[in-house]
Amino acid sequence: MRTISFVLLLIVAGSLAAQSETAHSEKLSGKQAELFKSVSDDLICQCGCNLVLTQCGHVNCPSAVPMREKIEEMVLAGKTKQEMLSYFMNEYSFRGKPPVGKAILSQPDTKGFDLMAWLMPFVLFVVFLGVVVYVVKKISGRTVEKPVAVESPAEMDPRIEEELKKFES
Amino acid sequence: MNELGNYALILAMALAAFAALTAVIGVRQKRGDLILVAQRSVYAVFAMVVVASGCLIYLLVTSDMSLEYVASYTNVDLPVFYKVTAFWAGQSGSLLLWSLVLAIYSFAVTFRYRHQHGELMPYVIATTMVTQIFFLALNLFSSNPFDELHSVHADGTSHVFMPADGRGLNPLLQHPAMIIHPPTLYMGYVGFVIPFAFAIGALLSGKLDDHWIKISRRWTLVAWLFQSAGIMLGGWWAYVELGWGGYWAWDPVENASLMPWLTGTAFLHSVMIQEKRNMFKVWNVTLIVATYLLCIFGTFLTRSGVVSSVHSFAQGSIGKFFMTYIVIALCASVYLVIHRWPMLKNENRLDSAISRESSFLFNNLVLLISCFAVLWGTIFPVLSEAFTGEKIVIGAPFFNKVNVPIGLFLLFLTGAGPLFAWRKTSLASLKKAFLYPTIVALAGGVLIFFFVTQHFYGLVSFILTIFVGTVIVIEFIKGAQARVKANAENFMTALKNLTLKNKRRYGGYIVHFAMVIIFIGITGTIFNYETKFEIAQGQTTQVKDYTIVCEKIGFDDNANYQSQYAVLNVSKSGRFLASMKPEFRMYKASEQPSTEVALQKGLQEDLYIVFTGLDKTQQRAVIQLYINPLVTWLWIGTIVLVAGTLICLLPNAQDERTEIKTVKKETIAEKQ
Numbered sequence: 001m002r003t004i005s006f007v008l009l010l011i012v013a014g015s016l017a018a019q020s021e022t023a024h025s026e027k028l029s030g031k032q033a034e035l036f037k038s039v040s041d042d043l044i045c046q047c048g049c050n051l052v053l054t055q056c057g058h059v060n061c062p063s064a065v066p067m068r069e070k071i072e073e074m075v076l077a078g079k080t081k082q083e084m085l086s087y088f089m090n091e092y093s094f095r096g097k098p099p100v101g102k103a104i105l106s107q108p109d110t111k112g113f114d115l116m117a118w119l120m121p122f123v124l125f126v127v128f129l130g131v132v133v134y135v136v137k138k139i140s141g142r143t144v145e146k147p148v149a150v151e152s153p154a155e156m157d158p159r160i161e162e163e164l165k166k167f168e169s
Numbered sequence: 170m171n172e173l174g175n176y177a178l179i180l181a182m183a184l185a186a187f188a189a190l191t192a193v194i195g196v197r198q199k200r201g202d203l204i205l206v207a208q209r210s211v212y213a214v215f216a217m218v219v220v221a222s223g224c225l226i227y228l229l230v231t232s233d234m235s236l237e238y239v240a241s242y243t244n245v246d247l248p249v250f251y252k253v254t255a256f257w258a259g260q261s262g263s264l265l266l267w268s269l270v271l272a273i274y275s276f277a278v279t280f281r282y283r284h285q286h287g288e289l290m291p292y293v294i295a296t297t298m299v300t301q302i303f304f305l306a307l308n309l310f311s312s313n314p315f316d317e318l319h320s321v322h323a324d325g326t327s328h329v330f331m332p333a334d335g336r337g338l339n340p341l342l343q344h345p346a347m348i349i350h351p352p353t354l355y356m357g358y359v360g361f362v363i364p365f366a367f368a369i370g371a372l373l374s375g376k377l378d379d380h381w382i383k384i385s386r387r388w389t390l391v392a393w394l395f396q397s398a399g400i401m402l403g404g405w406w407a408y409v410e411l412g413w414g415g416y417w418a419w420d421p422v423e424n425a426s427l428m429p430w431l432t433g434t435a436f437l438h439s440v441m442i443q444e445k446r447n448m449f450k451v452w453n454v455t456l457i458v459a460t461y462l463l464c465i466f467g468t469f470l471t472r473s474g475v476v477s478s479v480h481s482f483a484q485g486s487i488g489k490f491f492m493t494y495i496v497i498a499l500c501a502s503v504y505l506v507i508h509r510w511p512m513l514k515n516e517n518r519l520d521s522a523i524s525r526e527s528s529f530l531f532n533n534l535v536l537l538i539s540c541f542a543v544l545w546g547t548i549f550p551v552l553s554e555a556f557t558g559e560k561i562v563i564g565a566p567f568f569n570k571v572n573v574p575i576g577l578f579l580l581f582l583t584g585a586g587p588l589f590a591w592r593k594t595s596l597a598s599l600k601k602a603f604l605y606p607t608i609v610a611l612a613g614g615v616l617i618f619f620f621v622t623q624h625f626y627g628l629v630s631f632i633l634t635i636f637v638g639t640v641i642v643i644e645f646i647k648g649a650q651a652r653v654k655a656n657a658e659n660f661m662t663a664l665k666n667l668t669l670k671n672k673r674r675y676g677g678y679i680v681h682f683a684m685v686i687i688f689i690g691i692t693g694t695i696f697n698y699e700t701k702f703e704i705a706q707g708q709t710t711q712v713k714d715y716t717i718v719c720e721k722i723g724f725d726d727n728a729n730y731q732s733q734y735a736v737l738n739v740s741k742s743g744r745f746l747a748s749m750k751p752e753f754r755m756y757k758a759s760e761q762p763s764t765e766v767a768l769q770k771g772l773q774e775d776l777y778i779v780f781t782g783l784d785k786t787q788q789r790a791v792i793q794l795y796i797n798p799l800v801t802w803l804w805i806g807t808i809v810l811v812a813g814t815l816i817c818l819l820p821n822a823q824d825e826r827t828e829i830k831t832v833k834k835e836t837i838a839e840k841q
Contacts, residue, residue, distance in 0.1 A: 003574065013198050037699075043560045051420065052564040057413035060762055107565030113557045117549045121542040121571050136527055139448070140519045 034077045039071050039084050044106050046094040052106045063094055171236055171315040174224030178315075181217035181268070184210045189298035196291035196374070204287075207294050208279050214278035224270045224531050225262065225314050228257050229453060235331040238262060238314040244337040244758030246728035250348070255338050256421040257351045260487070261314035266352065267468065268304045270638040272370025274300065276362055278388065283687075288389050289381060291361075292363060292370030303494050311487050323361045333573040350811055354399030358464045358540035360392025364436070365461035368454050372505040375815035377450060377512045385819055389437060389457075394814040396430045401807040412764045412779045414699060414795035416803070419568040424547045425467030431540035432460040435533040442526050445591060447516035451506060452533070454513065458502040463540075465495055470547070514596070528589045531581045539575045546571065573626055577633060580688055583681045584637030587644060605643060610636035634685045634692070641682050672819045679813030686806030693774075693799025703789040704735070712794055715776060716740045720748070722783070730754045732765075735780050735790040739769065751780035751792070774798040 028036055036053065045056035046063035053071075056064040070092070074084050088104050108114035188210035225238070229252045234240045242258040243251075257266045276299040282290050308314065320330035366386040371381035403423065404416035417423060436456040442449045469491035491514030506513070519526055544562045553561050588594075588602040614632040623629060645664060652663035668675040675758040704710055704719045711717070721736040736744070751765035756763065769776040777795040784791055 033700075044564055050562055050564075051418055052566070055411075055413045055415060055418045055565065057411040057764070057776055067568065083690075099560070103560045103562055106562065107567045107570075108553070108561055108563060112554060114561065117546065117563065120545050121538060121575075124541055125534075125538045127594050128538060132534050136519060136522050138531065139515055140522060156236075 028075060035081060036071055036075050039081055042085060042106050043067065043088055044104055170224050170228055174221045174315045175311050177217045177221035178305055178309055182302055182309060184214045184217060185298040185301040185305065187294040188214060192291035192294040204291050207291060208283055211275050211279045211294055215272040218268050218272040222265060225265060226253055226256060229253065234335055235317050235329050237316045237318045240318060240332055242338055244335040248729065250339050250401055251343050254348050258338055261308060261312040261773055264304055264307050264312055265314055266355055267359060267384060268301060268308065270355045271301050271304065271362060274359060274363055277830045278492065286384060287797060288374045288376060289370040292373045293366040297362055297817055298836035307487060308520050310489055317764055334758060337756055340754065340756045340763035344406060344410045346402055350402040350406050353395050353402055357392050357396025357399045358467060360395055361433060361460050361464050364390040366458045372509050377509060379444045386440065390814060392614050393433050393437060393577050394811065396433060396489040397810055400426050400430060405804060409766055409768060411509045412766050413564050414777050414797060418772055419565045421473050421547050424543045425470040428540050428543055429460045429463040429467060431536050432456055432463055435536040436460060438529050439533050442529055446526060450513040462495055462499060474628060487518050492743050511794050521783055523594045525589045525591045528586045535575060535579050535582060541573060542571045545753060550597055577629055580633045580637060583684055584640040587640060606636050606639040609639045622695060624695045627692050630692040631686055638685045641678050644678055649751045663682050668816065672816050672821060676813050676816030680810055681817060683806045683810035683813055686802050686809055690803030690806060695799040698796040702789050703784050713796060719790060730756045737778065739776065749778055753782050770801050772801055775800045
């Protein structure tokens with residue numbers, strides 16, 4: 001009985017999973033497929049994996065499957081990328097919850113506090129570069145190397161020399 | 170058995186505290202007997218952690234379902250193989266793995282230098298043991314793998330509860346890569362504790378010349394090697410198991426492994442300046458402290474659930490322990506650096522801004538910026554929520570936009586760095602050195618532009634890989650030719666001898682060459698192609714050059730899972746390529762579905778097929794197909810990287826002589 005119920009579960013799961021593709025279907029033409037991919041890259045799957053929609057490989061994912069279906073539907077309906085992203089931010093509901101706004105996007109905004117996400121690496125690069133240039137200037141100059149004291153063989157312990165000879169032979 | 174494991178952990182923690190204490194008192198009071206006690210305590214800690222780990226493995230293999238950990242991550246019918254790997258499937262087991270790996274490293278380093286570096290080693294022991302105490306404490310007080318399952322009865326009494334079967338191992342973890350990927354990565358993370366311990370030892374003892382760097386260089390390389398291999402193995406696992414056709418998703422946990430790798434790489438380069446010129450001492454100490462903290466922070470990210478991730482286990486109050494430890498370790502390190510500031514001053518000056526030293530500084534700058542960009546993107550959602558109250562997510566597109574240009578610049582430095590001489594490089598010699606590689610790279614770039622791709626980053630990446638590859642090949646040829654002239658050797662012998670006579674330099678070039686190969690693999694993503702189709706038994710479909718015939722759609726059953734699969738006979742341009750069998754599995758214990766990718770690897774491209782199930786009529790297999798060019802070069806590059814690093818790790822005769830001298834001198838000094 002357990003086996004039969006499990007086979008049924010496998011078939012149902014398999015049928016559901018068949019729709020959980022990360023790729024688009026054959027219905028989309030070349031440019032439509034590119035748009036599908038581009039929108040999928042800009043959205044985060046809402047199942048909790050926090051991965052970009054393109055990357056969520058969860059079988060039967062309750063979020064990725066309907067999201068991909070919706071994108072395909074909108075691409076076929078001739079919607080622009082911005083229209084689609086706007087729909088997912090403001091209208092898309094996962095499991096009856098209210099839309100999550102920009103939390104569904106995979107990249108931070110380019111205004112307000114989120115702008116910091118984009119700017120900081122470059123600001124820090126400039127700051128670090130300034131520090132490196134300052135340090136290089138500060139410590140630059142001809143080096144007067146101290147003469148290196150060379151240990152003459154006579155000063156070395158004869159036992160070490162013996163050991164070295166053994167090692168090298 | 171679980172009690173034995175628990176007692177072993179308690180004893181290990183007590184012994185670690187004892188080792189740290191006796192080591193510090195021993196070195197302060199110059200008492201060799203106490204230092205010997207400390208060394209033996211380290212061996213005992215190792216033994217106790219091995220016993221605890223052995224107990225957990227025994228309990229997993231024998232399916233003792235009274236243990237919460239065993240019941241959560243295994244089931245009776247799980248193959249023994251995966252029962253063992255369930256050791257690191259959950260939080261408490263992973264933390265025990267940390268302790269085990271650290272115990273191995275501590276044992277190895279203590280035993281290796283039991284008669285050497287008398288002023289440094291006690292502090293090294295103390296530092297490693299403090300880290301050990303922290304992780305053992307986490308196991309004992311926050312996340313214990315030996316905790317039993319309890320059921321509370323109506324009368325309020327609690328009894329040990331043993332379920333008939335466990336929940337099973339996550340299907341994604343039932344993959345051969347999971348045997349080797351986590352331990353390898355942990356060997357990397359934990360390995361960086363050793364150079365950190367030497368740095369702390371140098372700060373505490375005041376021996377701040379390049380001595381600690383020379384001793385810890387190999388340990389750093391070992392850690393770096395494991396970290397690199399662990400990261401790439403993780404990529405390989407993601408590629409063959411997760412079924413989305415890629416290998417790197419910029420997941421917070423992936424990022425956590427990359428950050429210490431970046432700072433560790435910076436450290437490996439900048440220590441050369443201290444060794445050669447006695448400069449940048451503060452910088453080197455800072456880098457290894459940062460690497461250590463990032464290793465702890467990485468484990469914190471994985472285990473605290475502070476940032477959502479497919480890898481993380483958001484459980485308990487473990488995050489507070491980590492944050493407290495990180496803050497204490499940071500403060501102590503900063504205090505020590507400030508305390509020793511006068512001794513950390515440069516002993517030489519930089520002769521010229523155009524020199525190898527400057528190029529290393531620049532390389533460090535770029536590596537650190539890359540590390541910061543990854544860290545920033547990883548923690549920014551937490552900051553954004555704290556400051557604005559709005560939740561945001563940062564995914565792969567952000568990391569790609571920020572890190573791709575940085576990565577390409579690093580690739581350029583990989584080639585340009587070796588063209589600069591130590592101390593000073595004249596512009597004329599620099600021009601000469603850059604000439605041929607630049608001509609070859611630009612010529613290659615023109616051909617690629619017209620015949621392969623006009624994708625901007627793709628083109629830049631290919632040009633840079635040609636540039637760096639040419640630089641390295643020229644270095645080998647020039648060196649070998651010099652040996653041919655001087656020693657009358659044939660070219661191949663000269664090439665071999667050249668590498669073996671200066672393993673560090675030429676091993677390093679091989680590692681750089683590996684990076685070139687890895688970049689070729691990464692650049693291949695610009696050509697990726699994906700599609701989805703349905704196919705019935707006996708049908709044929711065409712995808713680009715591939716002809717796919719569905720020979721069979723079948724069903725399979727075993728104790729662990731049931732599966733549906735398709736047998737697809739694939740030909741390319743009319744030539745039979747392979748019979749591929751992608752599967753869709755349903756695991757019995759966990760009742761979780763999973764896909765098993767069918768992969769046909771090739772130097773030119775991979776054919777990656779996922780069977781996602783049957784269509785509504787139950788007659789047609791739904792197939793996702795990816796064509797991923799150049800991915801194999803990523804794995805080839807990893808093998809070359811491992812080989813190059815192993816060459817760097819081989820001892821030079823000079824090192825052996827120096828070591829014998831040191832041991833003998835210290836032994837003589839002890840006797841006197």
